[in-house]
Amino acid sequence: MAAEARSTTSEVARADERLRNSALTDDLSFLLARANALSLAAGNAALAQQGLRVRSYSVLALAVDDTRPSQRDLATFLRLDPSQVVALVDDLQGRGLVRREADPADRRTNVVVATAEGRALFAAAQRAARQAERALHDVITPEQRRTLGELLRLLAFPD
Amino acid sequence: MAAEARSTTSEVARADERLRNSALTDDLSFLLARANALSLAAGNAALAQQGLRVRSYSVLALAVDDTRPSQRDLATFLRLDPSQVVALVDDLQGRGLVRREADPADRRTNVVVATAEGRALFAAAQRAARQAERALHDVITPEQRRTLGELLRLLAFPD
DNA sequence: GCAGCATCATTGAATTTGTCAATGATTGTC
DNA sequence: GACAATCATTGACAAATTCAATGATGCTGC
Numbered sequence: 392m393a394a395e396a397r398s399t400t401s402e403v404a405r406a407d408e409r410l411r412n413s414a415l416t417d418d419l420s421f422l423l424a425r426a427n428a429l430s431l432a433a434g435n436a437a438l439a440q441q442g443l444r445v446r447s448y449s450v451l452a453l454a455v456d457d458t459r460p461s462q463r464d465l466a467t468f469l470r471l472d473p474s475q476v477v478a479l480v481d482d483l484q485g486r487g488l489v490r491r492e493a494d495p496a497d498r499r500t501n502v503v504v505a506t507a508e509g510r511a512l513f514a515a516a517q518r519a520a521r522q523a524e525r526a527l528h529d530v531i532t533p534e535q536r537r538t539l540g541e542l543l544r545l546l547a548f549p550d
Numbered sequence: 551m552a553a554e555a556r557s558t559t560s561e562v563a564r565a566d567e568r569l570r571n572s573a574l575t576d577d578l579s580f581l582l583a584r585a586n587a588l589s590l591a592a593g594n595a596a597l598a599q600q601g602l603r604v605r606s607y608s609v610l611a612l613a614v615d616d617t618r619p620s621q622r623d624l625a626t627f628l629r630l631d632p633s634q635v636v637a638l639v640d641d642l643q644g645r646g647l648v649r650r651e652a653d654p655a656d657r658r659t660n661v662v663v664a665t666a667e668g669r670a671l672f673a674a675a676q677r678a679a680r681q682a683e684r685a686l687h688d689v690i691t692p693e694q695r696r697t698l699g700e701l702l703r704l705l706a707f708p709d
Numbered sequence: 710g711c712a713g714c715a716t717c718a719t720t721g722a723a724t725t726t727g728t729c730a731a732t733g734a735t736t737g738t739c
Numbered sequence: 740g741a742c743a744a745t746c747a748t749t750g751a752c753a754a755a756t757t758c759a760a761t762g763a764t765g766c767t768g769c
Contacts, residue, residue: 410612420589477718544575631726
């Protein structure tokens with residue numbers, strides 16, 4: 392019979408309930424971190440079928456655009472160390488998804504561009520990513536999604 | 551004498567500008583990730599003076615509350631692997647900031663509670679964290695901050 | 710022109726974070 | 740009282756983060 396165990400489903404739920412009333416829950420940073428963790432997990436799961444992770448997907452996305460970013464540009468924009476970009480581009484290039492092209496204007500830099508295969512894979516990956524994102528975000532209305540995007544953009548790109 | 555180099559300040563800014571118009575910028579997941587990266591960096595910097603990181607700060611925050619969470623509760627709530635919680639609590643306990651207490655109702659679990667020192671340190675850390683957060687978030691109005699909090703809560707705790 | 714400083718990509722190392730499997734102690738179930 | 744499940748813990752490994760050093764190239768000022 393034992394005293395009511397705290398590990399019962401209802402008890403665990405109650406513990407979670409209690410924690411949700413903690414001070415942390417008013418902390419934008421915490422909410423940001425938790426929402427991001429969920430989003431990242433869902434994204435990685437959705438992209439796994441294309442052999443991508445959120446990281447490499449982001450690099451590929453920028454390579455697919457006609458922006459011709461240098462590796463430095465990618466590092467700055469994605470908030471990565473330049474050495475991480477080397478590894479990411481190495482991987483994508485090794486799979487024939489992107490190319491490093493010489494920049495005629497500056498021979499120090501590599502411009503990263505997607506190959507045809509890269510574009511094709513990205514198209515499929517984007518569909519998977521969008522679907523996963525939609526599933527995650529259908530707890531809020533499209534209107535709220537727009538608002539959220541605007542607010543996050545302000546935080547993510549404070550000028 | 552050399553064609554206009556792309557590494558000029560204005561050129562880098564232009565590259566960044568171009569990237570900001572990329573498809574990624576419409577991606578809530580990406581914005582979430584970037585905003586979180588900034589927030590995390592600022593948080594860790596602010597908490598460094600107390601010898602804390604965002605991680606350990608979060609654990610301490612929940613231990614300071616009178617919620618008496620088990621380590622499993624902390625893992626679930628913070629989306630950490632239970633083994634990570636072990637390391638975090640080990641560290642905090644080693645510094646005398648928290649205690650593991652036996653749960654009379656279930657001898658398998660440890661309840662994590664803050665010591666007096668832990669509470670004192672947390673108070674200082676919270677001030678530092680709030681100040682850093684304020685600096686980060688003063689690009690949006692208090693009203694927007696409230697809205698953002700509500701929306702993030704929906705994403706972070708989808709029930 | 711060229712000397713000195715800055716920037717880019719790259720390598721390598723150290724640290725932190727994320728993920729998983731296995732284990733002993735305990736608990737709940739039947 | 741046997742059996743499955745849960746908790747904390749350990750250990751191993753992959754991924755991500757951070758930092759310093761380096762060779763090639765570009766820029767600045769003289």
